[in-house]
Structure formats: C-alpha cells, structure tokens
Amino acid sequence: MRGSGGMGGRWLLVLLVAGMMAGECAGQGHFRFANIFWERNATLGGFVVTYTIRSSWQRTYPEFQKPDLSFPVVGDVVRLRGFKTPTLSTVDENATAPLNVSLINLDLHVTSSSTAGDWITGTTTVVQEYSGLGPYDATFHGCCIAGVAGNVPFSIATRVDMGSSSFAPAVVPVPVIYAEPGRNFSLPAQHPRSLLGPPDGGLFQFKWQLGAGVAGVSLVDNLGVVGVPLTATVGSVLPIVVRVHLLDGAGSPTGSWSEIAQNVHVMAVGGPVPAMPMPSGMPSFGALSETDRTYEQRTGFGFRIEVAFAGVTMPGSGDALELYTNERLPSLVTMSMEPATPGQPPSKLILSWDRPCVGDEQAIEFCFAAREISSGSYLPQMCLSIRVLLDLPPMFLTPTVSQYTLRMGAETSFDVEVLDAAVDDEVSFLGLAPSSTLPAGASHTPAELRGNRGILTFTWVPLPTAGGSDLTVCFEAKDIPATTYDQCRSGARSSELCVRVMVEPCKYVVRDKETIADVASLFATDWVQLWALNPSIVEPDYEVGKSLGTVLSTGHMYRVDSGDYLNAIAFKFGTTLKHILMLNANLTGTADAVLEVGSDLCVMPNSCIREDDS
Known part of the structure; x- marks a missing residue:
C-alpha cells in the first residue's frame, strides 16, 4: 500500500441560543462510525485502486492527545x-509474491470536530496496487465501539472487482443517529465523487444488505x-453494519460492494422531542415531485x-441546538439557521445556492440530525437529495404522438x-x-414566440401522388440564455423533435x-374505372360530387409474392409501370427491381392501356 492522505469530509454547525453545551457520552470505546x-x-493506471x-x-x-496536551x-x-490498533488488511493471492498486507500506521485527516460532542471526524486514503482485476477484499478493523459496554471490536470491508466496475458505493455516514424504537432512518449511497453519474445520465443503482449482530433491526434493501x-432499549447504542452492492444496468449485483x-x-418515545416536518417547496422551476425530500435544479x-423545526424550547431555558451534517456542501x-423572529430559538434550517453554473452539476446527498442540548431531545435524522443538472433546451409539449397516418385529399x-x-430563458x-x-x-x-414559449402549426393535404409516403419531418427549437446566467453559460441550446408522417x-x-x-x-384514369373500384356508390355524380368527405378507393392492395417485380x-393487372409508381410514392428503383416479399402495393387494374402510358 502506498501512502495515506485526506479527502472530502464532514462538518459540524453549532448555533447557541443561550448557555453552554453539554458533552456527549463516550461510552467504553472511542470508535463512533x-x-x-x-x-x-485512473492517474496511476494498471490495477491500482x-x-x-x-x-x-x-x-x-x-x-x-498532542504534545501540547x-x-x-x-x-x-x-x-x-x-485497544486493538485500527488496521486495513488486504490479500492478493495471485501476485507473483503473494501479498498479505495489514497496514496499521493509518493517519486520519481531521475534517470536522466538536468539543461539546467530544468527537472528531476525518478521512484516510490508501493507494494499493494489485496483480489483476480481482476480486480482492479489504477490511478496516479495530477496537472498541463507543457507547457499548465492554470492549466490542468493529470491522467493515469492501470488495474490489475491477472487472465489473471502477468503484464501490460510498455510503453516506451521519455523525449522530438518534431514533425512537420503531422509527426508520436512511443510509444513502452514491458514487465516491458524487458529481459523477452513469454515462447515460441516469442514476446509479444500489442494493443494501444488513450485517449480522443486532437482533430485530430491519432494512429495505432497495432504499437503504x-x-x-420496537423492542430496542431506550438509552442503548445499536452498532449496525450495512453492506451496499453496486448494481449493473440490468439491476443485478456487480462484484463490488462496500460497508x-x-x-x-x-431515544425515548414522546416527550419534548422537536418535530422535523418535510422541507418547504422550492421555486416552481426546479421542484421535483418524486418525493418531498428530493430536489432537482438547473x-x-x-x-x-x-x-422548519418545531418544539424548540424558548429563550431563557439555557438551550442550544446542534446540527450535525454528513457531507461538506x-x-x-450557504447553510444557516434562522429564528421566526429576532431573539427566538432557531426555527428553520436554510440551504441556498445563488446560482450554480455550468461545471457545478452534481448530486448531493445531504443528511443531518439535530440535538437540543439541555433537554437531551434529538431530532431524527433527515436526508435531502439535491441534483444540480445542466440547463435544458426548450422541450416539446406537442405533438404528443410520434406518428400520423394521413389520407390523400x-x-x-x-x-x-x-x-x-x-x-x-427566451x-x-x-x-x-x-x-x-x-x-x-x-x-x-410562422412560429409565434413569446418569452419561454413558442408555437407553430403544421398543415398538409397530401397530393394524389403521395399515397404510400412514409416520411420523417423534424422540428428544431433554440433558446437564448437568460441574463441570470451572466457568463454562467454561453450560446443557445437546441432541441429537436421528429414526427413520422x-x-x-x-x-x-x-x-x-x-x-x-x-x-x-387526378389519378390518370376515367370515371368509369374509378366507379368500378367503389361498387358501394350507386349514383356517382350525386354521391361523390355533393357529399363532402367521401372516401374513394383508388386501387386494390396487392401483396408482393416471391419473384415479383x-x-x-403491371402486366398482370393490365396497367403500366408509370401508373404503379404514381400510386406508390414509397417505391423507387427500376422496372426489374426486386420487391420485398410480403409488402403491399396499390394497383389500379386497367384493361384499356394507352400506348403512350407504357
């Protein structure tokens, strides 16, 4: 293994209403999560992870403790x-010299800390070169878990399978999870670098699996x-291990997973526990209705x-509200806590982004929990999923169908x-x-353009020579970026919609x-021949001439057989090549061209062939 370093991190935002904050019980061990x-x-290449x-x-x-105490x-x-030194262990049995590494000199790069809560959080990175694509397992283990009686060790692992994927899911940890018996919380997963998504622009798929160790804990495996x-003891700490599998495009597990x-x-049920309602809606542009905790922005x-927070104790009680978050935004x-009125306790958490620009598109899984210090009441963990996507070009509202079938006339x-x-945008x-x-x-x-909308009307009366046509007509729309971009985006975006006619x-x-x-x-024939093709018409002059919208047959449909040309x-039906081509706009080629067996042609039989038609 080659070196260790830091990346990413978590942060703690502590806002005091009044008074001092109490420390968090450390329990028997010092490991939290x-x-x-x-x-x-990709930089080093080969089989390096x-x-x-x-x-x-x-x-x-x-x-x-540092030298200055x-x-x-x-x-x-x-x-x-x-008590047992935290160790990262991995094995490569296929190497020329079999590799069995247990790295104990691991450095933690501290990215967040809390004096009141008595914790630090940080990142350790290790580079390892293997002899092939894997699979290989790596385990991080040691002792002991904080808050659990006795010296209880911890152990989590990840599996490397470079043959099926280039990463394992990063499960989003939450510094503090407080939950009542019978309550749920989520552990979201994402790409290690959250702004990266699948090449098709969709979302990665994961499957969660609960580890052994805690009786009665349940898991929804497709949501985390x-x-x-319900039988959990109030005041106890449940040490859980969750494994997350990366799924392929078909929804099947790849060989890669992490824990x-x-x-x-x-925590106790009831009492002065602040309630955390769903977040309020975003502006009408950008709100995603899939769930109230998921947002999409351009x-x-x-x-x-x-x-919004409810139930926070009023000033004078010596209260404070700690907010723990999982990821650095x-x-x-900007992230802030605001009271409903000055001098009151914080009543809402606000996340805002003035203007994400091109290059800022990413997915943010933002999870947090909060604690009211003096009362000891905790708000259950909550997660928001925020996706920042590239601004879209104009989208087509109509037509809503992809093809039209027309009739001549x-x-x-x-x-x-x-x-x-x-x-x-315009x-x-x-x-x-x-x-x-x-x-x-x-x-x-001509298109009627009004701000961020546009409309035109397409019209076609197919000519008598258009029968059998199978065409594609495509339309294009472009926009002008709004002034809110201010060098955030240059140039117009365009979109296209094609309709089969x-x-x-x-x-x-x-x-x-x-x-x-x-x-x-119109069809180069005489009225007697046309009447013969429409035997249901008794009085052709009256019924055809004075009944608007009458549908006339202008030939018989013939199914092409093997060897037909x-x-x-034309010879079989007493007609001409010229006339068949006129009735079938989709036909091209020469007189002896091979036709597709099973295709249909419009043919008008004619027993009176004029020499100049041949």
Whole structure:
C-alpha cells in the first residue's frame, strides 16, 4: 500500500441560543462510525485502486492527545490508535509474491470536530496496487465501539472487482443517529465523487444488505432505509453494519460492494422531542415531485430550501441546538439557521445556492440530525437529495404522438409547441430542422414566440401522388440564455423533435365540389374505372360530387409474392409501370427491381392501356 492522505469530509454547525453545551457520552470505546469504499486510480493506471475510509472517533481519547496536551481540531493529522490498533488488511493471492498486507500506521485527516460532542471526524486514503482485476477484499478493523459496554471490536470491508466496475458505493455516514424504537432512518449511497453519474445520465443503482449482530433491526434493501426494532432499549447504542452492492444496468449485483459501521442511539418515545416536518417547496422551476425530500435544479438558477423545526424550547431555558451534517456542501452553498423572529430559538434550517453554473452539476446527498442540548431531545435524522443538472433546451409539449397516418385529399394539421423550463430563458427559434424538408404541398405557419414559449402549426393535404409516403419531418427549437446566467453559460441550446408522417395508399378523400370525373383525372384514369373500384356508390355524380368527405378507393392492395417485380405486376393487372409508381410514392428503383416479399402495393387494374402510358 502506498501512502495515506485526506479527502472530502464532514462538518459540524453549532448555533447557541443561550448557555453552554453539554458533552456527549463516550461510552467504553472511542470508535463512533466509519465507511470504506474504493475507486480505480485512473492517474496511476494498471490495477491500482484508492481506498477511502471516513471515520469518527472520541476526540479526547488519550492516544490522540498532542504534545501540547491539547486534542485534535480541524486540519490536524491524527495517527489512529486503539485497544486493538485500527488496521486495513488486504490479500492478493495471485501476485507473483503473494501479498498479505495489514497496514496499521493509518493517519486520519481531521475534517470536522466538536468539543461539546467530544468527537472528531476525518478521512484516510490508501493507494494499493494489485496483480489483476480481482476480486480482492479489504477490511478496516479495530477496537472498541463507543457507547457499548465492554470492549466490542468493529470491522467493515469492501470488495474490489475491477472487472465489473471502477468503484464501490460510498455510503453516506451521519455523525449522530438518534431514533425512537420503531422509527426508520436512511443510509444513502452514491458514487465516491458524487458529481459523477452513469454515462447515460441516469442514476446509479444500489442494493443494501444488513450485517449480522443486532437482533430485530430491519432494512429495505432497495432504499437503504433501516428500521429500529420496537423492542430496542431506550438509552442503548445499536452498532449496525450495512453492506451496499453496486448494481449493473440490468439491476443485478456487480462484484463490488462496500460497508459502513454506524452507531444508532435509541431515544425515548414522546416527550419534548422537536418535530422535523418535510422541507418547504422550492421555486416552481426546479421542484421535483418524486418525493418531498428530493430536489432537482438547473444550472444558472438559484434555489433555496427551508426545513422548519418545531418544539424548540424558548429563550431563557439555557438551550442550544446542534446540527450535525454528513457531507461538506459545495463552497457556494450557504447553510444557516434562522429564528421566526429576532431573539427566538432557531426555527428553520436554510440551504441556498445563488446560482450554480455550468461545471457545478452534481448530486448531493445531504443528511443531518439535530440535538437540543439541555433537554437531551434529538431530532431524527433527515436526508435531502439535491441534483444540480445542466440547463435544458426548450422541450416539446406537442405533438404528443410520434406518428400520423394521413389520407390523400384530406387536410391534417397539428401544433408544434415548445416550453423552456427556465422561465427567464427566451425561445429564439422554432421551425423546420436543417436536416428536414417539407413534403410536397405541406406548410407550417410562422412560429409565434413569446418569452419561454413558442408555437407553430403544421398543415398538409397530401397530393394524389403521395399515397404510400412514409416520411420523417423534424422540428428544431433554440433558446437564448437568460441574463441570470451572466457568463454562467454561453450560446443557445437546441432541441429537436421528429414526427413520422405516413399517407395511406389507395384511399382518397373527396374535397368540396369535386366530382368523380375530377378525382379520376387526378389519378390518370376515367370515371368509369374509378366507379368500378367503389361498387358501394350507386349514383356517382350525386354521391361523390355533393357529399363532402367521401372516401374513394383508388386501387386494390396487392401483396408482393416471391419473384415479383414491377413490370410483371403491371402486366398482370393490365396497367403500366408509370401508373404503379404514381400510386406508390414509397417505391423507387427500376422496372426489374426486386420487391420485398410480403409488402403491399396499390394497383389500379386497367384493361384499356394507352400506348403512350407504357
């Protein structure tokens, strides 16, 4: 193993209403929680992985005392010690010289600390080179767990399988979990570098698995929701271990997984426990309705999330509220506690980001818990999932169908409407895509652009020569970035929607004042021949000429057989190649071109072939 260092971290925000804060009981040991995961090291190449351990310990543990007799604070590097020295162990039996490493000189880079709570939290990283893709197991173990009677050891592991993935999930730890018997809390998982997602832009999939050791604890394996048993003893600490598997695109486990060891403090039911309602909604642009604790925001537009607290003791009681969070937020995100009125206890937690820009897109799993110091009351842990995504181009609202089937002679129209979800953006263009052309006789109205909306109408009356057409018409929309971007994004974004337009062969819809002779001339035949194709019409002059919308058959559908070619079919039905091509706009090629067996052609039989038609 090559070296150790620090990365990432957690933080503690403590806001005093009045008075001093009491310390947190350390119990018998000094280990509080830890997670371990790995990521393939792209810089060093080969079969090199970087292990990351995020762990938390009793701050005033004697072995952590510095030469000046003080104890660690943020920024310090601490050599991990214990009743059983914290150790990272791994084995590579396939190496030329079999590798069996137990690294005991592990340094903790302190990223957060609490004097009142008597804890430090930090990160340890270790680089390890293997002989192949794996799988390999690495275990972080030692002694002893804080708050649990006796010298109870801890142990968590991760499995490296570079053949199936480039990382194992990073389970999000929470510095303090307090839960009543029968209550739930969640342990979210994410990519080790949370801004990275799958190549398809979706979300990674995980499956949670509960380790052995605590009777009655339950787990929802597809959500990471842990349930505290109703029989749990108030005041006890439940040391749990949860394993999280990375799933592939089909939802099956890969060979990679990681674990977290977390202590759950069982608190009393009822009493003056502050309630934590769901967070209030974000602005209408950006709110994601999947759950009230999940938010989606686009670059260039700020957001503000408020979480209200209720039941906090009024001033004069010597109270304070501690807020513990799991991850350091991006530097531009502000986090604050505000009272409803000046001089009152804090009543809401506020997260805000003035304007995430391009490059700030990421996923944030933000979990926190809070404690009312003097009363000893704790708020159950809560998690928010915040996804910052790139600003989208205008999206097409209509048409909502992907294809239309038209008939010759009948007008078909549909609206093409777009909306830019960023209300301050402007739709700057809506029209035919550069790669597309309008069918003969089709048109669209000039686009009506109003702010972040645009609309046009496409219209087509297919000509008699359009039967059998199978076309794709594409539309494009562009936007102009709002002034809120202010160099946050340059240039317009565009989107495209394509619609398949097909024209039914052998069917024509009679238009106003058209006679059967008029229609016959459109299809290069005579009215008697056309009448013969429509035996249900008794009085062709009256029924066709004065009944708007009558549908006429302009031929018979013929299914192509093996060995058929156009000239042979024309000869069989007493018609011409020219006439078959006219009735089937989808046909191309020469007279002896091989046709697809089973395809259908529109054919108009004709016993009176004129020489000039051949």
